Amino acid sequence: MNMSAGHEIILKLEDVSKVYAGTVAVKQANFEVRKGAVNVLVGENGAGKSTLMKIIAGVEQPTAGRILLDGKEVSFSSSGDAVNRGIGMVFQELNLFGNMTVAENIFATREITNRFRKIDRKEQERRASEFIDRLEAGIRPDMLIEDLRIGQQQLVEIAKAVSLDARILIMDEPTSALSAAEVEILFKVIADLKARGVAIVYISHRLEELIRIGDYITVLRDGRITGQEDVKNVDTQWIVRQMIGSDAKDFAKADGHVPGEEIFRAEDICLPRATGGLAVDHVSLSLRAGEILGIYGLMGAGRSELFDCIMGRHGHASGKIFIEGIHIRERDTTRRIRRGLALIPEDRQREGLVSILSVASNLTLASLSRFVTLFHIRGSAERKAVAQMVRELAIKVADPAQEVSSLSGGNQQKVVIGKALLTGPKVLLMDEPSRGIDVGAKADVFRTMRKLSRDGLGILFATSDLDEVMALSDRIAVMSNGKLTGMFDRAEASEAAIVAASALGHGPAHLAPAHGKQNR
Amino acid sequence: MTDIPARAALSSASSGSALLTLMKLRTFIALIAVLVFFSIAAPNFLSAANLILMAKHVALNAFLAMGMTFVIITGGIDLSVGSIVGLCGMVAGYLVLNGIDLQIGYTIYFNVVEIALITLLVGILIGAVNGLLITRLNVAPFIATLGVLYVARGMALLSSDGRTFPNLIGKPELGTTGFGFLGAGRLAGLPVSIWMLIVVALGATYLARYTPLGRHIFAVGGNERAARISGVRVNMVKMFVYMFSGFCAAIVGLIISSELMASHPATGESFELNAIAAAVLGGTSMSGGRGTIGGTIVGAFVIGILSDGLVMMGVSSFWQMVIKGLVIIVAVVVDQAQRRLQQRVTLMQMAKAG
Known part of the structure; x- marks a missing residue:
C-alpha cells in the first residue's frame, strides 16, 4: 500500500x-x-x-x-x-x-x-x-x-x-x-x-x-x-x-450465427409529448430473427418511449407494428404480450418487479395463463417453470418463495428477464438491461442475450453505454431527439459516427426553451 | 463466511423467526385471548346458543370484510358497502311486498330465489359503478365510494320514503314466501348465514391463492405499473374487486332483512368502518399488496366477540367503542413491528445466502 x-x-x-x-x-x-x-x-x-x-x-x-x-x-x-x-x-x-x-x-x-x-x-x-x-x-x-x-x-x-x-x-x-x-x-x-x-x-x-x-x-x-x-x-x-479474484470477460462473444427472416417491423411510430412536439418522431425499424439490434442514444432521445409505444403503453401513440409480417392491431399491453412482445423495463423497482411478492410469483406474473386449466393455477407446472428459469438464468436464490426484494440488483434483473422469457416472446425489448448491476451479473445478462438470439429471438436493446452497444449489437440504431438518426452494421460502425449521430438535433435551442436567459 | 458468524447468524435468525411467527399469528392469539377471557368473565358465554348467535353477528361483518380485503389489497378502499347493505335490503323488501309493476296492468312477483339473485345483481352493479368511476374516470377510490355511499343511502331512503318495509312474509298465492330462510333457517344445526359465510370464504381463499385473478389482485396492489407492463389487465382486476365487494354487501343486506323480516333504509350505517377494521386487524395492509381472507375472518371474529362479550359483561357501549379503537391501533402497531422484524430476518437470510 x-x-x-x-x-x-x-x-x-x-x-x-x-x-x-x-x-x-x-x-x-x-x-x-x-x-x-x-x-x-x-x-x-x-x-x-x-x-x-x-x-x-x-x-x-x-x-x-x-x-x-x-x-x-x-x-x-x-x-x-x-x-x-x-x-x-x-x-x-x-x-x-x-x-x-x-x-x-x-x-x-x-x-x-x-x-x-x-x-x-x-x-x-x-x-x-x-x-x-x-x-x-x-x-x-x-x-x-x-x-x-x-x-x-x-x-x-x-x-x-x-x-x-x-x-x-x-x-x-x-x-x-x-x-x-x-x-x-x-x-x-x-x-x-x-x-x-x-x-x-x-x-x-x-x-x-x-x-x-x-x-x-x-x-x-x-x-x-x-x-x-x-x-x-x-x-x-x-x-x-x-x-x-480472477480475470473476467466483460462481454459474451458473438457466435457468428446468421440472423434469419424479419421477425419484427415498426412503421412510422409517433408519440406526442405532453409539452408539445414528438417524443418519438416517425421511427421505423425492422428486426430479424436471431438479431440483436442495439439502440444507442442520449438521455431523452426517445428510446424508452419507443419501447413503450411498441408495447402499447400509450393509447395516443400512432404507427404500425408487425410481428412475422402480421400487422398487430391490438393496442393494449396484455394482448401484445400474447402476440410475442416482451419488455424488460429500465426502472426495475418501479416497473419491473412487484417487490412484496415472491421471486416465483414475479417470474410467472406475465405468463400465468400458461399454467392454468380453466381458472386453476397448477402449482406443480408453475413450480417447474420457476425452477427451470432460476437454473437457466443462474438466479441466486435459496427458495423461490422468498420476497424478490431480498435479492441483489443483478439477481432482481434476472428475475425481470425471466418473467419476460416465460411469456415465450418472439421479440424482446430490453431497456438498459445492465443498469446498476455488477460485473458478474452483467456478464450473465449478456450471455443470456447471446443465447436467446441464437435461439431465434429478435432482441431490441436500448443503452447509453457505447462499449455495450458496440460489443453486443449485430446492428446499431441511433436515436436523437425522438428521431432515428443512424443505422449501422456492426462491421461499419465506428464510435465516432455513432456519437455524432446521437448528437443530431441537440442544439442549444433544445435546452430549456422556456427558460428565457441561459446566464452562463 | 467462517463457521462461527454463520452459526451465530443461524441462531439469531431462528429466534427472530420464532418471534416473527408469533407476531404473524397475533390475530389468532388475540382471538383465543378474547375467547378465554370472556368464557371466564361472562357467564353463559360458552353456551352453544350464545356461540351460534355470536357467529351470526360476526358473519355479517365478515362478509363485508372479505370484500373489503380484496379492495384494500389492490390499494383501494370501499366506503359504500354499508349503504349497499341498506339499499339491497330495501330492494329485497320491495320485491317481496310489491313485485315489479309493469305499468300495463300487470305486476310481476318473483319467488324468493329470484329475489335473492336480483338483489345480489343490484349489489354487483353498484360495485361496478364504483369500479367504473375508479378505472374509467380516474376518481380516487376514497372519493368515488364516498359519493356512492351517499347516493345509495339516498336511494334506499327514497325507495320507501324513509319508512320500513315490514312483514316480509310474502303471500303463498304469489309464491313470495320463505324469505326468512336466509336469516333464520338452519342446515345441519348451523344457521344458513354461517354456511354461506363458509362457502364464500372458501371461494375467496381459493380465488386468492390458486387463480390468476387472485395473483393479479396482489400484483396490482404491490406495484400497479409493473403489473400493467406484465400484461395484467389492471382495470379488470379493479372492476372485479369492487363488484365482489358489492356482492358481499348485497348478501349482508339480504341476511339482515331476512333475519328481521323487515327492511329498514338506515340499515348498515357505518358498517364499512367495521369491515375496514376487521381487514386491518387481520393483517391487511392499507398500502396494498398484503392481506389474507383467513386473517380478515379471524379479525372479524375478534371484533365481533369483543363487542358481544362486553355487552354480556354489561360494559357500557361507550367503553366498548374505546376498547375497539384501542384494539385496532394496537393491531396496526404490532403489524408495523412485524414488518420491521420481517425485514431484519430477510436481511439475515440474504446474508446467509451470501
Missing part, C-alpha cells in the same frame, strides 16, 4: 466493522479519503460499498472501529450530523420528492425564507438554477421531479449534493442512468469540485470510468478491502482481479 502523499487525508476509517444482526457487512476496513481527489470505491454488489458509505454519511453507525475527521475521532449519530460536518452523499436510490419542484428538492429542509418565514420561491429557483445550469441537462428549477426522466432526476440529486457545499462528497453510482454526454458534464463538475479541494468518494460499476477520473482506488470484496492503489498504477484487469 504505497499511496503517494500528494493529497492530504481528510477522513480516515480505522478498523471499521459493521455487523447486521449476526452478519458482517464490513470487516475491519481501513479507508482513507483524500482532499482534492477522487477516491474510488469499487466492488461487486453486496461487497459492502454502500454500507461503508452509509457509515461515512452517518446513516449507519459502525459496530466497531474509529472514524477520524481531520485527525480527530468523530461519531455521527445521524446523517444530519454528517451534513453539518461537511459530508454530503448522492444516494444510489433517488431520494427526491416527486411531487415537488427541482428547486424545492434542492433546498428541502433548508428552505430560503424571507423576513416573515415565507419561502422565497424566486430566490430558491435562482440559486437552484446556478447549480442546475452547470449540469447542462435542460432542467428548469420550476419543473416537477416526477416529470423528469430518471437520468435527469439523478442529475438533480447530484446538484442537490453539490449545493450542500460539502467538503466530502460521496457519489454512489452517479452515472448509472446518465448518457455519455451527461457523464462528461458530470466529470467536468467533479473536476471543478476537486479543484476547490473537495474530497470525492466515487462508487461505480463502470470500470473505464473509474480509471479515467479516479485518483485513488479501493477495492472491496465480501466486506473486506482487498486492494488499495493509486489509480495511475492500475488497469481494468487489476480491478476485476481484486473484485472477483
Whole structure:
C-alpha cells in the first residue's frame, strides 16, 4: 500500500466493522479519503460499498472501529450530523420528492425564507438554477421531479449534493442512468469540485470510468478491502482481479450465427409529448430473427418511449407494428404480450418487479395463463417453470418463495428477464438491461442475450453505454431527439459516427426553451 | 463466511423467526385471548346458543370484510358497502311486498330465489359503478365510494320514503314466501348465514391463492405499473374487486332483512368502518399488496366477540367503542413491528445466502 502523499487525508476509517444482526457487512476496513481527489470505491454488489458509505454519511453507525475527521475521532449519530460536518452523499436510490419542484428538492429542509418565514420561491429557483445550469441537462428549477426522466432526476440529486457545499462528497453510482454526454458534464463538475479541494468518494460499476477520473482506488470484496492503489498504477484487469479474484470477460462473444427472416417491423411510430412536439418522431425499424439490434442514444432521445409505444403503453401513440409480417392491431399491453412482445423495463423497482411478492410469483406474473386449466393455477407446472428459469438464468436464490426484494440488483434483473422469457416472446425489448448491476451479473445478462438470439429471438436493446452497444449489437440504431438518426452494421460502425449521430438535433435551442436567459 | 458468524447468524435468525411467527399469528392469539377471557368473565358465554348467535353477528361483518380485503389489497378502499347493505335490503323488501309493476296492468312477483339473485345483481352493479368511476374516470377510490355511499343511502331512503318495509312474509298465492330462510333457517344445526359465510370464504381463499385473478389482485396492489407492463389487465382486476365487494354487501343486506323480516333504509350505517377494521386487524395492509381472507375472518371474529362479550359483561357501549379503537391501533402497531422484524430476518437470510 504505497499511496503517494500528494493529497492530504481528510477522513480516515480505522478498523471499521459493521455487523447486521449476526452478519458482517464490513470487516475491519481501513479507508482513507483524500482532499482534492477522487477516491474510488469499487466492488461487486453486496461487497459492502454502500454500507461503508452509509457509515461515512452517518446513516449507519459502525459496530466497531474509529472514524477520524481531520485527525480527530468523530461519531455521527445521524446523517444530519454528517451534513453539518461537511459530508454530503448522492444516494444510489433517488431520494427526491416527486411531487415537488427541482428547486424545492434542492433546498428541502433548508428552505430560503424571507423576513416573515415565507419561502422565497424566486430566490430558491435562482440559486437552484446556478447549480442546475452547470449540469447542462435542460432542467428548469420550476419543473416537477416526477416529470423528469430518471437520468435527469439523478442529475438533480447530484446538484442537490453539490449545493450542500460539502467538503466530502460521496457519489454512489452517479452515472448509472446518465448518457455519455451527461457523464462528461458530470466529470467536468467533479473536476471543478476537486479543484476547490473537495474530497470525492466515487462508487461505480463502470470500470473505464473509474480509471479515467479516479485518483485513488479501493477495492472491496465480501466486506473486506482487498486492494488499495493509486489509480495511475492500475488497469481494468487489476480491478476485476481484486473484485472477483480472477480475470473476467466483460462481454459474451458473438457466435457468428446468421440472423434469419424479419421477425419484427415498426412503421412510422409517433408519440406526442405532453409539452408539445414528438417524443418519438416517425421511427421505423425492422428486426430479424436471431438479431440483436442495439439502440444507442442520449438521455431523452426517445428510446424508452419507443419501447413503450411498441408495447402499447400509450393509447395516443400512432404507427404500425408487425410481428412475422402480421400487422398487430391490438393496442393494449396484455394482448401484445400474447402476440410475442416482451419488455424488460429500465426502472426495475418501479416497473419491473412487484417487490412484496415472491421471486416465483414475479417470474410467472406475465405468463400465468400458461399454467392454468380453466381458472386453476397448477402449482406443480408453475413450480417447474420457476425452477427451470432460476437454473437457466443462474438466479441466486435459496427458495423461490422468498420476497424478490431480498435479492441483489443483478439477481432482481434476472428475475425481470425471466418473467419476460416465460411469456415465450418472439421479440424482446430490453431497456438498459445492465443498469446498476455488477460485473458478474452483467456478464450473465449478456450471455443470456447471446443465447436467446441464437435461439431465434429478435432482441431490441436500448443503452447509453457505447462499449455495450458496440460489443453486443449485430446492428446499431441511433436515436436523437425522438428521431432515428443512424443505422449501422456492426462491421461499419465506428464510435465516432455513432456519437455524432446521437448528437443530431441537440442544439442549444433544445435546452430549456422556456427558460428565457441561459446566464452562463 | 467462517463457521462461527454463520452459526451465530443461524441462531439469531431462528429466534427472530420464532418471534416473527408469533407476531404473524397475533390475530389468532388475540382471538383465543378474547375467547378465554370472556368464557371466564361472562357467564353463559360458552353456551352453544350464545356461540351460534355470536357467529351470526360476526358473519355479517365478515362478509363485508372479505370484500373489503380484496379492495384494500389492490390499494383501494370501499366506503359504500354499508349503504349497499341498506339499499339491497330495501330492494329485497320491495320485491317481496310489491313485485315489479309493469305499468300495463300487470305486476310481476318473483319467488324468493329470484329475489335473492336480483338483489345480489343490484349489489354487483353498484360495485361496478364504483369500479367504473375508479378505472374509467380516474376518481380516487376514497372519493368515488364516498359519493356512492351517499347516493345509495339516498336511494334506499327514497325507495320507501324513509319508512320500513315490514312483514316480509310474502303471500303463498304469489309464491313470495320463505324469505326468512336466509336469516333464520338452519342446515345441519348451523344457521344458513354461517354456511354461506363458509362457502364464500372458501371461494375467496381459493380465488386468492390458486387463480390468476387472485395473483393479479396482489400484483396490482404491490406495484400497479409493473403489473400493467406484465400484461395484467389492471382495470379488470379493479372492476372485479369492487363488484365482489358489492356482492358481499348485497348478501349482508339480504341476511339482515331476512333475519328481521323487515327492511329498514338506515340499515348498515357505518358498517364499512367495521369491515375496514376487521381487514386491518387481520393483517391487511392499507398500502396494498398484503392481506389474507383467513386473517380478515379471524379479525372479524375478534371484533365481533369483543363487542358481544362486553355487552354480556354489561360494559357500557361507550367503553366498548374505546376498547375497539384501542384494539385496532394496537393491531396496526404490532403489524408495523412485524414488518420491521420481517425485514431484519430477510436481511439475515440474504446474508446467509451470501
